[in-house]
Amino acid sequence: MTGAPTGDGVPADTGEERFNSGRVRVGLILGPVAFAAIALWPGLGVPREAQMLGAIIALMIVFWVTEALPLAATALLGPTLAVLFGVTGARTAFAAFADPIIFLFxxxxxxxxxMFAHGLARRLAYSAIASPWVGASGFRLGVAYCAVTATLSLWMSNTATTAMMFPLGLAILTEIGRQRAEDTAFRQYAMALMLLxxxxxxxxxxxxxxxxxPNLIGVxxxxxxxxxxxxxxxxxxxALPVVIVTVGAIVLILLYPRARSITLGADTVAIVRQHLDRLGPLTRAERNVLVAFGVTVTLWMLPGLLQIVLGGTHVAVRRFNALVPESIAALVGALLLFLLPIDRARQSFTMTWERAQRIDWGIILLFGGGLAMGQLADSTGLSKGMGEWVAQMFPDAGTVGLTLVFAAAGVILSEAASNTxxxxIVVPMAIAVAQAAGISPLEPALAATLGASMGFMMPVSTPPNAIVYSSGHVPIGAMIRHGVVLDVIGYVVIVVTVLLAGPMLR
Structure with missing residues (x-):
């Protein structure tokens, strides 16, 4: 969850600022209270180290939900306090920050x-939206726009994808609005395109x-x-069926009823073509990015394809998985970018360290802190004790019941805290409770992971929501109303898919 950014062209809302300020104050008070209550509570029935770790995790949860501290700072606070209060040593506390998944990130x-810096993602987006299939149909434009956004978001961050597509969407709406600015149908279409x-x-x-x-956290x-x-x-x-069904529901609910009367004029079609023409022919840098990206995706997908052809126990499959795990595949692609030249004479390469430093290091620290707490909860016995206590509350829940509970927990919490x-917060709890109940944690944990990626209701739920809300085309009531519907649809799709696919994933 984040407030609307103020430094990149997205204006802050005064009411939202007051809400965020109040939430921070509540967190700064409630967090230490929760820590002290758990740390000093007598007779919890777990080792002292586990009790202190529980107090630290409670403090982190409050700080994460209220954003009393920056999320990454809270992630560093947890292992630091674990060392200071004698839960574990520094080497163990911070070992998770060197986990291979950190390097996959x-x-x-x-x-x-x-992809973003050299314009490859932008070229792919403009090419799809300027295709002859779209023509002058407002509905087809929306479908192409939605499909491109979802496809790019498979590989890029949700926020970066939204930030890239947002100006194009606004430019399209500006052209349509020249003739229909006061038209109710146009206003509804504009709202739908922004929410899309x-x-x-x-x-x-x-x-x-x-x-x-959240996906890598779950994995x-x-x-x-x-x-x-x-x-x-x-x-x-x-997961792709979840994406396809949910995106289809978004198109049917949001776009279809509002796009039937929208026809694109020649100027609107031309504006998309102009965006594409300005990019010129495919550059050397874009070709290099395609090579690095293609190598990485091939290495990511090859083990699964080999397993289908040769079987999971074949020596070649096991050897490949050992030599080229997913983290190494990602680093191979990233390092290729530093080696592939744009201009040999000038010693110019596709990626520089200066640009590489612009990636979201805060998310990496946030994942490391969460993984560290999960590992410590497991080693101190906190996970087992907490899982047994929660499992007693749902004695007959089983796989289906716990999947329903933790999918709901992920969806609900995603509206109040950042997805990460x-x-x-939810995934370690799902694993602990399932293990205490004697069932596989796969389904509950996957449901919690996917549920945490919802957050459709409020501008502050996700950065993409905040970005489109700043357009002025999305009333807060419309975002809440449609967000509730999509949260429910997403919840149902996630639960059904996970329960059907779970037995095949084991």
Missing amino acids: IGSFILAEA TSYSASVGGMGTPVGTP GLLRELAGIDIAFTTWMAF AAAN
Whole structure:
């Protein structure tokens, strides 16, 4: 969750600023109170180290939800307090920050930065929207716009995708509005197109492990705490149907009723073509990015394809997985960008370290802190104790019941906290409770992971929501109303898909 940015062209809302300020004050008071209450509570029935860790995690949860501190700072606070209060040593507390998935984050973020910086993502978007299939149809334009946004978000951050598509959407609406600015149908179409931008970016991110941080958090925690490995192709096999169905629902609910009367004029079609023409022919840098991206995706998907052809126990499959895990594949692609030249004479390369430093290091620290707390909760016995306590509240829940509960928890928390923080909070709990109940944590954890990527209701729920709300085309009531509907649809799609696919993923 974030307030509307103020430094990149998105104006802040005074009421939202007051809300954020009040929330921070509440967090700064409530966090230490929660810490003290758990740390001093007598007779919790867990080792002292586990009790202190529980107090630290409670403090982190309050700070994450209220953003009393920056999210990454809170992630660093947890391991720091764990050392200071004698829960563990510094080497153990911070070991998670060197987990291979951290480097999967880094590699994929650098690849996405290259796609964005050199205009390749923008070229792909403009090419699709300027295609002859779209023509003068407002509905087809919306479908293409939604599909492109979701597809790019499979590989780029949801926020970067929204920030890139947002100006194009505004330019299209400006051209349509020249003749129909006071038209109710136009206003409804403008609202739909803006919501399509943020919603399809958020949903598209669920489709690959690298599409949004909650996915990697879920994959990493399942691997570390439950010993369950989910391959890149395996994730896509069950998550892409969730993306397709949910995006289809967004189009049917938001776009179709509002686009039937919208016909694009020649000027509107021309504005998209002009955006594409300004990019010129494919540059050397864009070709280099395509090469690096193609190599990475091939290495990500090859183990799954080899497993289909040769079987999971074949020596070649095991050898490839050992030599080229997903983190190494991402780093191979990222390092290629530093080696592939744009201009040999000038020693100019596709990626520079100065540009690489622009990736979201805060998300990387946030993941490291969450993974560290999950590992410590497991090693101190906190996860087991907490899981047994929660499992007693749902004695007959089983796989279906826990999947329903934790999918709902992920969706609800995503409206109040950032998607990454929501996943860091809910996924470890889902794993602990499932293990205490004696069932596989796969389904509850996956449902919690995907549920944490919702957050459709409020401008402050996700950065993409804040960006499109700043356009002035989206009334807050409309965002809440449509967000509730899509939260419910997404929840149902996630639960059904996870329960159907879960047995095949084990």
